[in-house]
């Protein structure tokens with residue numbers, strides 16, 4: 463009996479607690495601005511990976527309940543290059559995909575042992591330009607996500623969910639006055655099944671802009687199928703299946719999104735318009751892959767014509783059962799947190815994949831053996847050259863290396879191989895070096911914004927410290943002079 467009691471005590475925490483100490487921006491009640499990069503930390507209890515789920519508080523009662531809807535999720539892996547310490551030690555510190563939705567909601571972190579839940583508030587932009595209106599569906603369903611897109615190729619977006627009367631309100635950058643923006647609906651939470659979502663464009667004027675949107679009822683047509691990996695295994699509870707593209711009815715174009723909810727029992731079914739022909743579209747089911755080693759690559763499809771009341775289309779995602787390995791060097795030094803991407807060549811359906819380099823510059827790009835070859839590439843930073851910056855490789859290949867050098871001084875044989883140990887702690891950047899020199903130091907956020915920049919800093923041999931106040935998040939520290947450039951990622955929790 464004593465023995466079993468002992469076992470029970472040992473097992474009890476594993477059974478009951480699961481993922482714990484979940485914090486966003488070092489807080490268990492985080493408040494942040496929409497689209498702000500977020501840091502995440504927490505402790506795995508029973509696993510080396512966890513799902514981070516993001517729910518919108520649809521009924522706005524500050525309680526996570528059945529009314530609320532799962533809008534997005536990502537998977538995190540202990541020890542991945544996205545984990546700050548890169549070590550499998552039950553602790554994770556990294557970044558979360560920014561949340562483009564204003565309003566209140568919940569983060570839920572789940573591993574095999576259980577879940578940890580915290581509330582969040584995502585604030586509107588602090589601007590005076592606003593777009594508001596009513597999303598018109600017959601029962602004024604709350605929780606419809608109204609999405610505004612703008613910027614180059616409309617890649618920047620801000621969204622808000624509707625209240626119980628169907629109203630939305632979104633602050634947008636004041637710089638958009640005088641410009642056209644796209645506005646539409648993404649029924650991320652699948653609260654209005656049976657409707658499709660038209661997109662529109664409107665001219666923004668100073669102050670308040672009013673735009674009502676009517677969702678369109680479908681004609682009962684259904685698109686359905688099974689979701690399996692390329693070995694035939696059903697994909698369970700891991701995918702958000704979105705159809706994203708545009709179709710025509712007569713000569714009217716309906717760009718839109720259809721969402722099939724998140725999670726699955728290995729099959730899907732979504733409402734769609736009969737007679738619609740989707741010319742440019744994609745299924746988005748790679749949302750799990752945004753923060754980590756991806757599990758599956760994205761499949762590309764070409765044609766989708768909805769000719770009857772029921773259209774069957776099975777979805778195959780490609781399991782990453784092999785990898786391609788190499789290093790990225792800048793000035794001969796392995797470079798941390800550098801993005802390496804690839805496209806499948808021999809079987810284009812397999813799609814694309816990316817990863818980050820580890821702190822010593824090595825990378826391991828997960829890919830599927832369903833394509834014999836891949837084009838592996840990097841984006842060369844401004845002011846640098848890399849030849850080649852695109853390499854064709856087969857699964858299992860190693861030594862697929864990229865050598866990046868500053869433009870113009872490629873021929874210098876005695877490049878200074880400066881090395882620095884960098885830690886950010888208590889508001890200070892500590893730099894250890896054996897290379898006394900005058901350098902320029904920049905801190906660059908993952909969104910590409912420079913948050914700190916100072917030139918001609920004299921670093922002495924040994925330990926140096928700089929006081930730098932930055933918000934929570936992941937940054938790249940760049941130390942450079944005319945001879946060398948060194949990049950290292952840091953995290954402020």
Ligand SMILES: [Ca+2]
Nearest residue numbers: 523525527530
């Ligand atoms: Ca609620």
Ligand SMILES: [Ca+2]
Nearest residue numbers: 541549551553
């Ligand atoms: Ca770790």
